[in-house]
Amino acid sequence: MLKSDTKPVWDCVEDLKSSFRELSDQIWERPELNYREFHAASKHKEHLQAHGFQIAEDLSGIPTAIMGEAGEGGPVIAVLGEYDALPGLSQEAGVAAQRPITPGGAGHGCGHSMLGSASLWAAVAVKNWLAEAGVLGRIRYYGGPAEEGGSSKSFLVRDGAFDDVDVAISWHPTAFTGVLNPVSLACVELEFTFHGRASHAALAPHLGRSALDTVELMNFGVNHMREHMPTSARVHDAVIDGGGTSPKLSRRELSYVI
Numbered sequence: 001m002l003k004s005d006t007k008p009v010w011d012c013v014e015d016l017k018s019s020f021r022e023l024s025d026q027i028w029e030r031p032e033l034n035y036r037e038f039h040a041a042s043k044h045k046e047h048l049q050a051h052g053f054q055i056a057e058d059l060s061g062i063p064t065a066i067m068g069e070a071g072e073g074g075p076v077i078a079v080l081g082e083y084d085a086l087p088g089l090s091q092e093a094g095v096a097a098q099r100p101i102t103p104g105g106a107g108h109g110c111g112h113s114m115l116g117s118a119s120l121w122a123a124v125a126v127k128n129w130l131a132e133a134g135v136l137g138r139i140r141y142y143g144g145p146a147e148e149g150g151s152s153k154s155f156l157v158r159d160g161a162f163d164d165v166d167v168a169i170s171w172h173p174t175a176f177t178g179v180l181n182p183v184s185l186a187c188v189e190l191e192f193t194f195h196g197r198a199s200h201a202a203l204a205p206h207l208g209r210s211a212l213d214t215v216e217l218m219n220f221g222v223n224h225m226r227e228h229m230p231t232s233a234r235v236h237d238a239v240i241d242g243g244g245t246s247p248k249l250s251r252r253e254l255s256y257v258i
């Protein structure tokens with residue numbers, strides 16, 4: 001039974017608004033790539049401590065994976081937070097045009113600076129509400145690194161971090177408020193490195209071997225494979241190092257020309 005004067009949980013949310021907006025801004029201003037979210041993890045940890053959560057660190061041996069728990073008895077409710085940025089998305093805040101702060105630098109896409117802060121906001125609000133209402137229940141905040149690529153939650157699941165969790169809640173910023181029932185796919189990330197052999201493009205092309213040609217051949221094959229894959233499967237790719245800016249300007253070729 002709830003106490004008769006228990007305020008709605010939304011009041012607990014409103015009470016915390018300014019500090020968690022500030023946290024989101026702090027994460028936006030200092031974007032960090034996957035598994036290097038040291039500033040973000042420490043900021044989230046500060047808030048967990050300030051609100052009396054018991055903290056577990058280095059989950060699965062990952063320095064930026066943290067968990068905070070508050071409350072007693074009842075079900076275990078997990079709210080999942082994330083805080084890593086993507087490369088190349090550096091962006092000035094509050095501007096609806098591409099305006100990088102650091103050209104080529106990292107940044108948070110589609111509201112991801114809020115993925116950790118708003119989840120923590122929810123966890124603290126629910127913790128306060130449970131205490132005020134006298135309802136048994138434990139609320140946990142999981143600060144999971146490498147959401148953009150790196151799959152930290154897979155390691156947390158493997159190591160039992162969610163074994164006693166009754167419900168886990170995640171969210172994503174969008175233009176409306178609603179409950180979605182999306183289907184997620186498992187993700188495997190592979191990195192291939194191709195090695196070529198430099199040779200002067202005009203004087204001895206027959207002695208060279210192009211790593212870029214091999215990348216193209218592999219892509220060609222994968223594109224044909226797509227035709228025969230189950231519709232639920234996806235393959236995406238990125239050439240993260242194209243092997244130089246010109247076929248004539250790799251370092252070995254340049255010294256050959258000189």
Ligand SMILES: [Zn+2]
Binds near residue numbers: 112
């Ligand atoms: Zn997103």
